[in-house]
Amino acid sequence: MADELKFPGNGAGRDNDALDESLASMIRDVYEPPGGGEYWAGLESRIMSRVNSRVAADTPWWNVLAPWARPALAAAAAIFAIAGLVNQQLGEVDDQVAYDSVVQSVTPDVLATSEELMSVQRGADGATLSYFLSH
Amino acid sequence: MRIPDEERALAEAARAGAESAFADLVRLHQRRAYLVARAIVTVHEDAEDAVQDGFVRAWQSMERFDPSQSFGAWVNRIVANAALDITRRRKVRTTEELSDALRSPFRDPALDAELKTRLSHALAQLPERARSVIVLHDVEGFTHVEIGEMLGIPGGTARSDLHHARQKLRALLQDLRG
Numbered sequence: 001m002a003d004e005l006k007f008p009g010n011g012a013g014r015d016n017d018a019l020d021e022s023l024a025s026m027i028r029d030v031y032e033p034p035g036g037g038e039y040w041a042g043l044e045s046r047i048m049s050r051v052n053s054r055v056a057a058d059t060p061w062w063n064v065l066a067p068w069a070r071p072a073l074a075a076a077a078a079i080f081a082i083a084g085l086v087n088q089q090l091g092e093v094d095d096q097v098a099y100d101s102v103v104q105s106v107t108p109d110v111l112a113t114s115e116e117l118m119s120v121q122r123g124a125d126g127a128t129l130s131y132f133l134s135h
Numbered sequence: 136m137r138i139p140d141e142e143r144a145l146a147e148a149a150r151a152g153a154e155s156a157f158a159d160l161v162r163l164h165q166r167r168a169y170l171v172a173r174a175i176v177t178v179h180e181d182a183e184d185a186v187q188d189g190f191v192r193a194w195q196s197m198e199r200f201d202p203s204q205s206f207g208a209w210v211n212r213i214v215a216n217a218a219l220d221i222t223r224r225r226k227v228r229t230t231e232e233l234s235d236a237l238r239s240p241f242r243d244p245a246l247d248a249e250l251k252t253r254l255s256h257a258l259a260q261l262p263e264r265a266r267s268v269i270v271l272h273d274v275e276g277f278t279h280v281e282i283g284e285m286l287g288i289p290g291g292t293a294r295s296d297l298h299h300a301r302q303k304l305r306a307l308l309q310d311l312r313g
Contacts (some may be wrong), residue, residue, distance in 0.1 A: 003232060017301060019273040023308070026159055027258065027274045030251055031173045033238070043183065047190045048158050055154065 146202045149194075157197070161190055164207045167275070168214040171285065174270035175218035176257065185221055189214030210283065215285035222263060257307035264288075265300035274298050 019027075033039055143165065148156035163184060172185035193200075193210045202207055258266055267286060271277045272293075279297070283290040 019269070021300065023207060023254075024274045026250065026254055027270060028170075030255055030258070031274075032268065033169055033173070033179060040162075040165060043169070043186065044158065044161050046189050047161050047165065048154070050187055050191050051154060051157065051194045054195065063175070103214065133269075 136152070143202050144205055146200060149213045150197045150200060150202065157194055160206055160210075164210055165190070167207065168211055170275055171211045171271065172214050172218040175215060175263070175286075176221050177266065181221050181225070182218065185218035186214055188217040188220075190197045192217065212285050216287075217278065224282070226250075231308075235273075257290060257304060260307055261303060265296055268293055268296045269300040269304060273301070298303065 018024075033043075143164075145156045145159050149160055168183055168186050168189060169221070172189070173179070173180040176182050176185060188215075189210060192214050196213070200206070210272075258270075261269070264286065268282055271282045271285070272279070277285070278290075279293040280290040282288075282293040282297075286293065
C-alpha cells in the first residue's frame with residue numbers, strides 16, 4: 001500500500017486557478033529528495049534508529065533486570081534453603097560437641113574438686129582437733 | 136475518510152508498542168511526510184530533520200493517536216510542526232542562502248537545469264507560508280482544511296494565501312512560461 005494510493009491525486013484539490021500540471025510536476029521534481037529506493041530505506045533506518053534509541057532511553061534501568069528476576073528469586077530461595085540445612089546440621093554437631101565436652105570434662109573435675117574439698121575439710125578438722133587437744 | 140484496514144491494524148499495533156508496526160507506518164508515509172516538510176523548509180537537509188523529528192514525536196505520542204483517524208494526516212501535521220519549528224529557529228537564513236540551498240545536488244540531471252534554477256529562485260522569493268500553501272495544495276493535493284491544520288491557520292486563510300501565492304508565482308515565472 002503506497003501512500004499515493006490513499007491520497008487522491010492532485011486532481012481532487014485542483015481548481016481552475018491551479019498551477020499547470022507541468023509546472024506542478026516541475027516543482028515536485030525540484031523538491032524531490034535524492035532518488036531511489038535506497039534513500040527511503042536509509043531514511044526509514046535513521047528514523048527507526050532514533051525511535052529505538054528513544055525507547056532505550058525511556059526504559060527504566062530496573063526493567064533491564066526484569067528478565068532475571070525469576071531466576072534470581074529461585075537461586076536466592078535455593079541458597080537460603082541450603083544455608084538453612086547446613087546451619088541446622090552444624091548446629092546439631094556443635095550442640096553434641098558442647099554437650100560432650102561439658103559432660104566428659106566437667107564430671108571428673110567436679111569429682112576431683114569434691115575429693116580435694118573433702119581432704120581439705122578433713123585436714124582442717126584434724127588441725128582443729130589437734131589444737132584443742134594440745135591446749 | 137475511510138482508513139485502510141492494514142493501516143488501522145498497524146497503528147493499533149504501534150500504539151501497543153510494536154516497533155515493527157511503526158516501522159511499517161514509517162515506510163508507508165515517509166515519502167509524503169518528506170514532501171510536506173520540504174514544502175515548508177525548502178532545504179533537503181532541514182526537511183529530512185523535520186521528518187525524523189516528526190516520526191520520533193509521533194512514536195512518543197502514539198498513545199494519544201486515535202486509530203479511527205488517518206495516521207498519515209496525523210503524522211503529516213506533526214512533521215509540519217517540526218518543519219515550522221526548524222524555520223523559526225533559522226529565521227536568519229537569507230533569501231540568497233535559500234536559493235543556494237535549492238540548487239543543492241539532489242536533482243534529477245535529466246531535467247533542464249536552467250528551468251529548475253529559475254523555478255527554485257521564484258519559489259525562494261515567495262513568502263514562506265505562500266510557498267508552503269502552493270506546494271501543499273497544487274503539487275501535493277492537500278485540501279485547504281488539511282493545510283490549515285498543518286500550518287496552524289484557518290482553512291479560509293490557507294485558501295486566500297493560495298490565491299495570492301499563485302498570482303505572485305505566476306508573475307515571477309512570466310519569463311519562464313513564455
